Amino acid sequence: MTGSANAGSRLLGSLGAADGKGVVRLEEAYDTNIDDLWTAITNPDRLARWYGRVDGDLRPGGQFRLHVFDAGMDTVGQVVTCEAPHRLVVTNRESDESYQEGNGVPPFDEIIDATLTADGDQTILVVEVRGMPLQAIPFFGAGWQVHAENLAAYISGRELSDSEPRWDELVPRYQALAAGIE
Numbered sequence: 001m002t003g004s005a006n007a008g009s010r011l012l013g014s015l016g017a018a019d020g021k022g023v024v025r026l027e028e029a030y031d032t033n034i035d036d037l038w039t040a041i042t043n044p045d046r047l048a049r050w051y052g053r054v055d056g057d058l059r060p061g062g063q064f065r066l067h068v069f070d071a072g073m074d075t076v077g078q079v080v081t082c083e084a085p086h087r088l089v090v091t092n093r094e095s096d097e098s099y100q101e102g103n104g105v106p107p108f109d110e111i112i113d114a115t116l117t118a119d120g121d122q123t124i125l126v127v128e129v130r131g132m133p134l135q136a137i138p139f140f141g142a143g144w145q146v147h148a149e150n151l152a153a154y155i156s157g158r159e160l161s162d163s164e165p166r167w168d169e170l171v172p173r174y175q176a177l178a179a180g181i182e
Contacts, residue, residue: 022137038085050154074098142170
């Protein structure tokens with residue numbers, strides 16, 4: 001992550017709305033090649049080191065289950081597009097059981113669209129997450145930035161930091177970004 005030294009002072013995301021639903025978009029450059037970053041976001045063993053535990057059929061059309069560590073959330077999803085090493089699109093939805101155990105928004109259909117582009121010695125990752133209720137976009141913005149920072153730490157071989165204080169720090173900044181989005 002090019003900005004890992006100053007990640008605490010900058011926001012990686014932008015927020016918006018489409019069809020009455022929230023949209024979070026993050027873009028960051030990672031200090032690794034496209035194949036390494038691709039496997040970090042698609043290989044179950046590597047995903048488990050920075051994001052969550054996934055199992056199931058990870059081919060296009062395949063169904064999977066995911067437990068997101070930082071959120072303590074379980075989702076079920078489907079692979080829509082998998083064009084290695086450039087684009088991954090999945091849909092997912094929090095399970096009813098997970099929602100009943102937590103305190104988040106009611107389950108909704110989420111689309112996660114990740115695009116990777118080689119750029120010299122780095123790879124640009126753009127993640128667009130669509131479908132969340134508008135009132136929840138600041139929280140999803142903060143959460144996805146924490147995930148992006150965890151990915152950068154993992155790629156660079158650093159320890160993952162405690163996500164909760166970072167999330168608490170980011171939420172007010174994303175709330176300010178969300179002001180006026182309808």
